[in-house]
Amino acid sequence: xxxxxxxxxxxxxxxxxxxxxxxxxxxxxxxxxxxxxxxxxxxxxxxxxxxxxxxxxxxxxxxxxxxxxxxxxxxxxxxxxxxxxxxxxxxxxxxxxxxxxxxxxxxxxxxxxxxxxxxxxxxxxxxxxxxxxxxxxxxxxxxxxxxxxxxxxxxxxxxxxxxxxxxxxxxxxxxxxxxxxxxxxxxxxxxxxxxxxxxxxxxxxxxxxxxxxxxxxxxxxxxxxxxxxxxxxxxxxxxxxxxxxxxxxxxxxxxxxxxxxxxxxxxxxxxxxxxxxxxxxxxxxxxxxxxxxxxxxxxxxxxxxxxxxxxxxxxxxxxxxxxxxxxxxxxxxxxxxxxxxxxxxxxxxxxxxxxxxxxxxxxxxxxxxxxxxxxxxxxxxxxxxxxxxxxxxxxxxxxxxxxxxxxxxxxxxxxxxxxxxxxxxxxxxxxxxxxxxxxxxxxxxxxxxxxxxxxxxxxxxxxxxxxxxxxxxxxxxxxxxxxxxxxxxxxxxxxxxxxxxxxxxxxxxxxxxxxxxxxxxxxxxxxxxxxxxxxxxxxxxxxxxxxxxxxxxxxx
Numbered sequence: 237x238x239x240x241x242x243x244x245x246x247x248x249x250x251x252x253x254x255x256x257x258x259x260x261x262x263x264x265x266x267x268x269x270x271x272x273x274x275x276x277x278x279x280x281x282x283x284x285x286x287x288x289x290x291x292x293x294x295x296x297x298x299x300x301x302x303x304x305x306x307x308x309x310x311x312x313x314x315x316x317x318x319x320x321x322x323x324x325x326x327x328x329x330x331x332x333x334x335x336x337x338x339x340x341x342x343x344x345x346x347x348x349x350x351x352x353x354x355x356x357x358x359x360x361x362x363x364x365x366x367x368x369x370x371x372x373x374x375x376x377x378x379x380x381x382x383x384x385x386x387x388x389x390x391x392x393x394x395x396x397x398x399x400x401x402x403x404x405x406x407x408x409x410x411x412x413x414x415x416x417x418x419x420x421x422x423x424x425x426x427x428x429x430x431x432x433x434x435x436x437x438x439x440x441x442x443x444x445x446x447x448x449x450x451x452x453x454x455x456x457x458x459x460x461x462x463x464x465x466x467x468x469x470x471x472x473x474x475x476x477x478x479x480x481x482x483x484x485x486x487x488x489x490x491x492x493x494x495x496x497x498x499x500x501x502x503x504x505x506x507x508x509x510x511x512x513x514x515x516x517x518x519x520x521x522x523x524x525x526x527x528x529x530x531x532x533x534x535x536x537x538x539x540x541x542x543x544x545x546x547x548x549x550x551x552x553x554x555x556x557x558x559x560x561x562x563x564x565x566x567x568x569x570x571x572x573x574x575x576x577x578x579x580x581x582x583x584x585x586x587x588x589x590x591x592x593x594x595x596x597x598x599x600x601x602x603x604x605x606x607x608x609x610x611x612x613x614x615x616x617x618x619x620x621x622x623x624x625x626x627x628x629x630x631x632x633x634x635x636x637x638x639x640x641x642x643x644x645x646x647x648x649x650x651x652x653x654x655x656x657x658x659x660x661x662x663x664x665x666x667x668x669x670x671x672x673x674x675x676x677x678x679x680x681x682x683x684x685x686x687x688x689x690x691x692x693x694x695x696x697x698x699x700x701x702x703x704x705x706x707x708x709x710x711x712x713x714x715x716x717x718x719x720x721x722x723x724x725x726x727x728x729x730x731x732x733x734x735x736x737x738x739x740x741x742x743x744x745x746x747x748x749x750x751x752x753x754x755x756x757x758x759x760x761x762x763x764x765x766x767x768x769x770x771x772x773x774x775x776x777x778x779x780x781x782x783x784x785x786x787x788x789x790x791x792x
Contacts, residue, residue, distance in 0.1 A: 260480040263578035330389025400617040410522025414514030418504035423514035429675035451475030474508035481573035481581035506534035523625025532573035730770040
């Protein structure tokens with residue numbers, strides 16, 4: 237398990253964690269995670285102390301920060317009196333969705349700022365907008381703290397309505413749609429050969445990466461327009477988190493490279509956790525034998541801080557399955573993914589100066605309950621991986637080829653394998669000297685390729701060569717370094733190296749006047765035990781004659 241703590245850690249009444257917490261693990265138990273977090277927070281105290289000592293002895297003087305202009309008290313009161321009740325009505329109206337709520341707040345902001353401008357024409361527009369936003373945030377947070385009710389009418393621990401579907405996109409090997417409230421993701425799975433696995437840096441611990449999650453967040457997911465091809469930090473970060481959440485359940489020895497794509501169709505908070513839920517269903521729909529289903533949920537936090545007492549948290553509310561607005565106006569976005577038993581990944585974005593570990597522990601426990609609820613709904617849609625997957629799923633098998641038949645199987649310059657791929661779409665990858673991996677896009681392609689392979693390896697009755705015998709053979713190809721010779725039409729051509737042509741040194745076969753179609757005599761010395769290639773020589777024939785020249789022509 238890897239725990240990453242970033243940011244400032246301080247020690248007051250209890251250990252406090254601020255700014256960032258990130259972890260990826262192999263489905264560890266919840267109690268083990270909490271022990272790891274406590275240990276990590278404790279160890280970072282040493283780092284923080286070292287930073288403070290470095291700052292004390294070698295630090296530079298801090299630059300003075302000049303805050304932006306603050307509105308006068310009477311202007312602030314005017315904005316509050318004109319907007320407070322109207323904003324509260326919008327946040328208490330649970331019939332609003334994300335867009336209608338934003339539009340209602342936008343109408344109030346335009347109306348209030350226009351009226352304030354009439355009375356205070358010299359006030360900066362930016363300062364008015366900022367003050368209105370601060371009032372919205374205060375009203376929003378107070379409603380949660382005072383009533384334990386959120387803007388969409390849910391309680392603190394309620395999860396939005398969930399809908400799941402699988403087997404939606406027939407051409408691909410697996411697909412799933414996961415919708416939670418106004419967050420909707422469409423996940424697809426495609427298989428490829430192990431040869432297409434991502435090759436990583438040789439210095440990395442992982443040499444080949446055969447599971448990849450591609451996360452897409454197009455502009456229309458938030459009712460916007462823009463370039464569909466642009467990939468920013470959001471896509472990279474959320475995709476990396478979702479991939480970590482699913483990596484722990486992927487089988488270690490799987491014969492395919494898996495590409496999982498998650499396209500966010502609509503977003504109102506926690507699209508990365510929805511990608512984990514949808515991705516888990518899509519993998520099961522594709523027949524990947526994952527260990528357990530994985531679900532993810534985002535936890536939020538609203539606190540009431542006493543600034544007079546060193547920003548001590550006096551009151552707080554932890555929220556399950558937060559909306560986008562709850563993330564924006566809240567104090568924490570704590571994403572946590574895992575199975576029924578353990579945790580596979582988490583990421584906490586903390587926006588206050590520090591949080592007691594007690595709050596983190598409560599959030600983890602509350603997320604565990606929500607995760608069980610989500611997994612139960614997912615199980616009702618698809619409870620386990622499909623045994624045989626789709627009919628169009630690829631096929632892979634290992635093929636053993638005797639070393640003596642290797643050249644016959646490959647063909648001259650690998651011609652047979654190139655033809656096989658062109659005709660059937662099947663890829664054959666060598667593993668070692670005698671073992672090959674066959675990857676076919678589907679069963680029919682595999683059967684067609686199997687027929688061609690059988691023809692390549694078909695045992696034909698060919699004359700057996702006698703060790704030490706001399707044969708008349710036909711030149712079928714002249715190369716820079718030798719000749720390709722044919723003993724019999726049923727046999728693969730054999731290679732004679734230029735060094736074995738004559739007792740004298742020969743740089744090229746043409747120096748001896750040799751050309752395609754000519755017949756020459758050679759002596760057979762068996763096969764190379766390592767490669768299975770025929771060993772021939774012509775130059776030994778210039779020694780005293782030893783035996784009668786034989787002919788293996790096609791005619792008896």
